[in-house]
Amino acid sequence: MAIEEFDVFVIGSGTAGKSVAYDCVEAGMRVAIADNREFGGTCANRGCDPKKVLVGVTEAMQLSANLKGKGIVSTPEINWSDIQKFKSTFTDAVPAATERDLKEAGIKMYHQSPRFLDENTLSVEGKTVKTKKIVIATGQTAMQLKIPGREYLKISDDFLDLPELPESIVFVGAGYIGMEFAHIAARCGAKVTVVEFGSRPLAPFDKDVVSHLTEASEKLGINFIFNAEVTKVEQLQKNYRVVYNQNGTENSIKARMVFNTAGRVPSIADLDLDQGNVAFEKDGISVNEYLQSTSNPSVFACGDVSASGSLPLTPTSSQEARIVSENIRNKSMIEMNFPPVPSVVFTIPQMAAIGLTEEEAQKNGYEYVVEYKSVPKWFNSKRINEEVYAYKTIVDKETRLILGAHIISHQAGEMINLFVLAMCGKLKCEDLKAMIFAYPTWGNDIKGMV
Template sequence: MAVEEYDVFVIGTGSAGKKVADAAAEAGMRVAIADNREYGGTCANRGCDPKKVLVGVTQVLQHARNLEGKGIENPPKVNWKDLMAFKETFVDPVPFTTERALKKEGIKMYHQSPEFIDEETLSVEGKTVKAKKIVIATGHVPMELKISGREHVLTSDDFLELSELPESMIFIGAGYIGMEFAHIAARCGVKVTVIERSDKILNGFDAQLAEYLKEDSEKLGIKFIMNADVKSIEKLTKNFRVSTEQDEKEVEVKAELVFNTAGRIPATAALNLEKGNVAYEKGGITVNSFLQSTSNPKVYACGDVSASGTLPLTPFSGQEGRIVAKNILKGNHLELEIPPTPSVVFTQPQLATVGMNEKEAKEAGHDFNVKEENVPDWYNAKHINAPRYAFKTLVDKNTGQILGAHLLSPDAGETINLFVLAMVGKLDTGTLKGLPLTYPTWGGDMKAMI
């Protein structure tokens, strides 16, 4: 059997993998790319982009409800069928346009997940291929629940394909995905229960702001079962019964649909990494500062699947893809640097964070001030009758620079970007307070937060 040979073989067609393939093809290299799902990656097809379409409509709905009796009458209702059709206008073109662009660049495409045969050889679509460099950019997949009845659970992919909404849903896990979809569903009239094994939602975010968000979620009608381990899921006539253990007691809850939102893990199971001598760990492919495998120098990894220390966010996937491309083209010379990185939970209100929390700042030896307030009476919240607006900032006493910012507001996802700019640019609070920011805007409130 003939062996097909390439300069670069990329596994994964999301923002990281596509960036490497594009750059290598532009440089005149013989390039191939493979994916076992539709081309374009998670974010564009079944992640942040379609989710944000649903979030956008529910934000409008919430704003209207906040202003009912304040000038708004008969707040709108969501037509789920129309909303999903609108979502599809964003998603449907992605695979075709991605493949069209790759074909135009002369990149060979495969539609299967390859397996390593040895350090430089792969098996894909029944063919054997060799590559001087192999790039793994396969992203994340949902973590499997190791419980009885796990075959009954759905994932975020399934939520984004629902043709109609049920009367009730259960989300197992109160992380990003669980909280965002819980808010979407609850605002559309679904009875929602969230089961979380820890004592707080959204670990990794400021605990007080997360608790505020939990309170707001409960007012929305979301029920939380905290400190609960899911033990089994049973199919009933109409519903599913989820059995949990909470404080050594059995707690049961029923719903028409159950979603696994307990977390995501690196998508490496199908690659047969051991045969490729590719070391990996819990966070993904083990890489050095050049995003090169520590055990097989022919292999690079970028995006969510690399254990690079970055957050699994689309902006970093593209950045890591750029770094890998440059190191493949010109030899290892560009190292990964991790700047202050914002994270946002697109609930309503939104929860956003960048930089350190108090524990991290203390451990790093900083002498710092903390400013923490719940300010729904500030104008930007009050003029749209938003019931929640809170923040916490950490500022170094010696340099006046921001160490961390944590926001909970209808616009937190945008406002946090100003804090990122300030932190990356090393602007001190004196400089920031002197900026002529527009008023009244959410961004302008930044000066009152520091």
């Protein structure tokens, strides 16, 4: 059987992989792309996009609840089946549309995860492929909990496709995914418990701002069990029993469904990286400043699977893909320099952050000024009767530049983007205060935060 040859072989058809493939084929290269799941990647098929559709419905419900008795007579009733049908209008067409576009661009497609045979050779769909450059953009997958009964645990993919919402749910892990899904499920009528190994949710975020979200979540009816290590899951007649150790004592809780939301890990298990001399670590493929493998110069990695030090987010995947495609197509390679990157947790209210936490600023030796306030009486929050609105900003004492911003509010995700502009543009606090924003908008509020 003839060996197929390519200039570039991309593994992964998500945001990062597609971008590199399109750039390289446009430059006249012979390009192939492979994926062992539906084409289009995590974000569009089973991640950010469908999740945000579900969140949107609960946002409407929460706003109505806030204004009940203030003009709104009754809160709407949620139909889970209808939500799923609406969500499907965003996701169902993605794989076929992605494949159509790749085919039209002249990119060869494979529907299997390739395995390395050597530094420039892959095995895929029973074929042997030689390629000059290989781009690994396989993203992340749910981290398996190595406990008895792990086969009973569902993952985020399952939650997004639930035909019916169970009456009770346990989420194991209080990170992004656990918190966002807990809020969706609780607002849609499920009894929700979150079991977390740490002492609070969302460990990377500022602890003071997170405390407001924890309190709001508890008021919503979410039950938290902190400092708890899940040791096993047992199947009962109708329910599942989640057994956990908390402070040396064994306890348990029952629910109709249990989800593993303990985190995600690089999706590299099926690649046989050792055969390709591709070094990897806990955070993914080991790369240099050019997003090139530290051990195999023919290999690049971008997106969530790359151990580049960036946050595993769709926007950073796009940036990394741009650098990789440039470095493959051009002789002079460019470095990946990450600007300040915002993070948003799409709970209700939203929580958003950029830059350093107060603890990080202290650890790094900055001389800084902190402003931390709870401001539910500010107009934008008060007009929608939202009880939770708080912020913390960390400002360099000498330069007056913003080191970090942390917000919990109805529109924290949009507000944090203005802090992105301020930090990337190296605007001083006085520069922000001198600007005139539209009023009354949430964006205008940031002038009062610095």
